[in-house]
Amino acid sequence: MAISSASLISSFSHAETFTKHSKIDTVNPPNPILLISKCNSLRELMQIQAYAIKSHQQDVSFITKLINFCTESPTESSMLYARHLFDAMSEPDIVIFNSIARGYSRSKNPLEVFNLFVKILEDDLLPDNYTFPSLLKACAVSKALEEGRQLHCLSLKLGVDDNLYVCPTLINMYTECEDVDAARCVFDRIVEPCVVCYNAMITGYARRNRPNEALSLFREMQGKNLKPNEITLLSVLSSCALLGSLDLGKWIHEYAKKHGFCKYVKVNTALIDMFAKCGSLDDAVSIFEDMRYKDTQAWSAMIVAYANHGQADNSMLMFERMRSENVQPDEITFLGLLNACSHTGLVEEGRKYFSRMINEFGIVPSIKHYGSMVDLLGRAGHLEDAYEFIDKLPISPTPMLWRILLSACSSHNNLELAEKVSERIFELDDSHGGDYVILSNLYARNKKWEYVDSLRKVMKDRKAVKVPGCSSIEVNNVVHEFFSGDGVKSATTKLHRALDEMVKELKLAGYVPDTTIVVHADMCDKEKEITLRYHSEKLAIAFGLLNTPPGTTIRVVKNLRVCRDCHNAAKLISLIFGRKVVLRDVQRFHHFEDGKCSCRDFW
């Protein structure tokens, strides 16, 4: 709702009635500054100002209090009023500037913060340690690394860089601007970092997908007997989730229980997310059901969790429960629902949620919602619809959107459309090796070897690199990582013998290596088979079989989508070795049990 300053000022003059209708002690007139502390609406605040003017008690200190009230939890109208007060001052000083900047910073308006800074410099005012947090936050939200660096220099010059409040904002600015190493430099310069600084750095690592460094700082912090708080736990839990480290996650859960952190809704939500992403949906559900108060994020976490585990019916059930308890859904809620539908091929339901999101709840779809819709249509085989959907978007499509469609083309073996889609991708970004691999696999499947060859050359010429497949498994609190092809040349370890043994047993049970999905055309079948054997997920599963007691569930996390051959193999492994295998790929979870997968081979 937009409010003009004219309407504000008119309600301001209306506020003069305050003095007429209120009983004012004329002998001992009340101090307007004291009235502000009891004030609880903008309207009352204006009445207090009217009174202060009338009783000649309006001074700089009073105005500062007024502005502070407005910027404490700013709204559009409170900021307009604050700005009105500010503009009326003849010589605003740094204190006033800081207060206004705080308001703009809290209402995520970096542009106005920067404008104010320009004014500060023009007025020859010196920024102080109250000025920097707002400025640095503005850089963080607008990803302005260069401006952030300059502010960092200025803070050094003015000697406020090691201020209790400036330090964490500096770290946060650098991590938000994706310069995590610069953040670490700031952190390392602090003589005795406090919990807030640790939190800023740990959160930065977790957000920038560097969970190992986050966890190692967490350990360092504990070694120093610094007490983590609930905010520390949020980042540590999200690091566990990234790694799929269930053991550490469980330990954090115990820690949270012991130290009274489970009363925080956000900690519980992070626990739900962690358990779900570490493959233990049951634990996620039990945390969720035990929560007394569930907010939008908690419900969404559960909806997303069910979606990623392929339980669309439960996702939708959660949504119904959420609605019946009058909790408002947000964009993440719908992202979860859309993913739930796309993972299970519920095209009509997905379409319905998409339109309800827009029409019933007024949520503007983001690129991720569009991506989910493309996935929904494409994976269900409505490839042309998906193509048209992307073509008609109100925004220009990102390579990612086309990539989702390309992978759907691959699932449905539609080479013709895949070629068309690849063209669209390469126009935007030709450096992504995965795109060439998908297309190349499709050529191979259709026995068009000459195309496979030329595509490999193009890929090489354009210096496109493929992210290597990497799978990890946690055994006895240690996360072991395996890259595809590890040991292809020198397979001498116990693990490789176990792998050979595993494949031998699989073959006895009817496993036939699917050599059509290997990119290299010049390999013979034997070589192709070896390449497949050393896929990272097979290595990780073999490691699990070798190093965990019979009957233990094997939990593997993979950085890419699971390949068709490994999916087949995992199904058989669950059957012949009597092990549950929980495989998290970049897209979703696969639960293998008794020769079947929870995705029902739809992925």
Place this chain on the structure above:
DNA sequence: GTAGGGTTAG
């Protein structure tokens, strides 16, 4: 009620 501010990590 230290009577011009009250910040930082989610």
